[in-house]
Amino acid sequence: MSNDGVNAGRRRFLVAATSVVGAAGAVG
Numbered sequence: 001m002s003n004d005g006v007n008a009g010r011r012r013f014l015v016a017a018t019s020v021v022g023a024a025g026a027v028g
Helices: 002-026
Strands: none
Touching: none
16 A cells, blocks of 8 residues: 555645635635
8 A cells, every 4th residue: 555645645635625615715
């Protein structure tokens, strides 16, 4: 099992989630 792959996917997900939440907070 590759930790690098998991970490990369998780980081990408966290960045996307943060962007969505930030955008929603800015709009609403």
